Amino acid sequence: MLKLNRCAFALLIALPASAFAEVITVITHSDGTTAGDRTTLSALGIQVVDDSAQQYSLTVTTEYDTENLDSLPNGTQVSMLDAKVTVVLQFGAQYYQYLGTARAEAFVYSAFGNREGYQQNIDLAPSASVDGNYGFRITQWAFGAPGTFGNGEPLLPRDFYSADGAMLVNAIPVDPNDVEYYRITDANSNAAVVVTSPVPEPAPAALVAAGLAVLFWRRRRDSVQ
Secondary structure (H helix, E strand, O other), X not given: OHHHHHXXXXXXXXXXXXXXXXXXXXXXXXXXEEEOOHHHHHHOOOOOXXXXXXXXXXXXXXXXXXXXXXXXXXXXXXXXXXXXXXXXXXXXXXXXXXXXXXXXXXXXXXXXXXXXXXXXXXXXXXXXXXXXXXXXXXXXXXXXOOOOOOOOOOOOOEEXXXXXXXXXXXEEEOOOOOOOOEEEEEEEEEEEEEEEXXXXXXXXXXXXXXXXXXXXXXXXXXXXX
């Protein structure tokens, strides 16, 4: 029997820690029309000749590792220092894309006008800009009726679309003497929030099941005896 216990234990410890960690993906999307601040867009590698309004699309995909969340002050907010992030911004016919890590936070809150809001913030380091002179804070909002986001936990699975949203991209100068406020914003965007949990891979799931099955069988046999 001791060999059985050792076998079950070996099956379980054979799994990497990542097999038990849960990575939850949050996708926030905004699209609409907005005026282009030339400083902000230039820092993103997008060149415009004036500040005229153009069609845009902004999608942020963030992976929140539940084993490495920096803070969970209450059930309505989560944050992570080095989340894996993908940012894709289309402005007119031009694109900006970032793949890397960033500080990220997501939360649900009561919004003005008897609404409930979902908000995700992403902080990109100056290395995310084309010249290294600006960091960025990207904020996206989606609004719905009270109760839209369930019990308020931002990492619960959901697939939400709304014509009531907003977005803001702040360019933050590295130069402390530059005190200007650079941003592109849209207070009336279309919005989407999609939150998904991964399906366990077959191999780790099978190892867990095998180990637990052996332990269950051993306990049941002992109780019968």
